[in-house]
Amino acid sequence: MALEKTIAMTAAEVDAALERLTDEVLARHKNLDEVLVVGIRTGGAFLAQRLADKMQRRMGQPARVGVLDITLYRDDWTQLSHKPLVGKTDLPRSIDDQEVVLVDDVLFTGRTVRAALDALIDYGRPRRIELAVLVDRGGRELPIQPDYVALVKKLPPGQRVNVYLREMGRTDEVAIEPGPPERS
Numbered sequence: 024m025a026l027e028k029t030i031a032m033t034a035a036e037v038d039a040a041l042e043r044l045t046d047e048v049l050a051r052h053k054n055l056d057e058v059l060v061v062g063i064r065t066g067g068a069f070l071a072q073r074l075a076d077k078m079q080r081r082m083g084q085p086a087r088v089g090v091l092d093i094t095l096y097r098d099d100w101t102q103l104s105h106k107p108l109v110g111k112t113d114l115p116r117s118i119d120d121q122e123v124v125l126v127d128d129v130l131f132t133g134r135t136v137r138a139a140l141d142a143l144i145d146y147g148r149p150r151r152i153e154l155a156v157l158v159d160r161g162g163r164e165l166p167i168q169p170d171y172v173a174l175v176k177k178l179p180p181g182q183r184v185n186v187y188l189r190e191m192g193r194t195d196e197v198a199i200e201p202g203p204p205e206r207s
Contacts, residue, residue, distance in 0.1 A: 027201075031176055031184070034195035037157070040173035041070070044155055045077040047171050048124055055082055057150075059121045061089045063139050064110045066128030069190040070157055074126060089114035091125075096138035118147040128186040130156040130172075133165035158197055160184045 032040065052058045055078065062071025068090040075088035092110035125139055136154060143152060155171035160178050174197065176184060183202045187193035 029199040030196055031158070031199050032174060032197035037188075037195045037197065040157060041073055041077060044171050044173055045074060045081065048074070048153075048155065049078060049081060051153075052122060052124075055079075055084050055086050057120075057122050058124060059087045059089060059115070059118060059149075060124045060126060061091050061114065061118075061143070062126045063135060064090055064092045064112075065191075066157075066186050066188060067126045069188050070128055071124075071126035074124075074155065087115045091139055091142055093135065093138040093142050096142045112142070112146075114146055118143065118149045120148070120150050123149045123152045124155055124171075125152055126155045128157050128188075129184045130154070130159045130167070130169055131162050131184075133163045133167035136167045137165050157186060158184050 048058075048060075058078075060071045060075045060078070062068035071088050071090070075086040078086040090111070090113045092112045094110065123143065125136070125143070127135060127139070130136065140152065143149065153170040154167070156169045157173045159169055159172045159175045161175070162178075176199065178184065178199065181201065181203065183200055185198045185200055187196050187198065189195055
């Protein structure tokens with residue numbers, strides 16, 4: 024019997040989770056001048072922008088946000104394609120001595136985050152890097168843990184977590200679907 028798609032978070036729950044993550048980040052970071060929210064392209068970049076927008080509304084001061092492309096830092100990039108699509112990294116200023124909140128949609132093996140850490144270090148030396156994820160699905164292959172997490176969903180093989188966002192032309196939702204998990 025095939026598994027059906029299960030909704031783990033609705034649009035309202037995704038928004039509430041981002042509000043909660045905003046609370047947690049702001050509890051640790053009172054000075055937004057020293058914080059840079061950086062999203063891992065693609066889903067993490069959209070979530071980072073939303074998180075920064077919420078921080079800015081709450082604090083009444085700009086929250087800096089950037090986007091990080093990790094394509095060439097992945098340990099499997101040669102297996103993805105002989106001509107990988109490399110997106111643009113856009114950081115608003117130097118990350119030296121900044122507190123970076125790295126944002127991704129799903130944390131699984133830890134390899135995507137490892138690649139992101141390598142990429143960030145090529146741009147400077149931050150004071151600290153913290154990790155915020157919408158979903159932690161378990162299954163780590165590297166010793167990487169999130170500092171901020173909205174949903175922990177331990178899944179067996181044969182299931183995957185897909186995060187759909189309005190910026191992708193979809194309705195916001197987190198879905199558990201059949202299929203092997205992406206090793207990220």
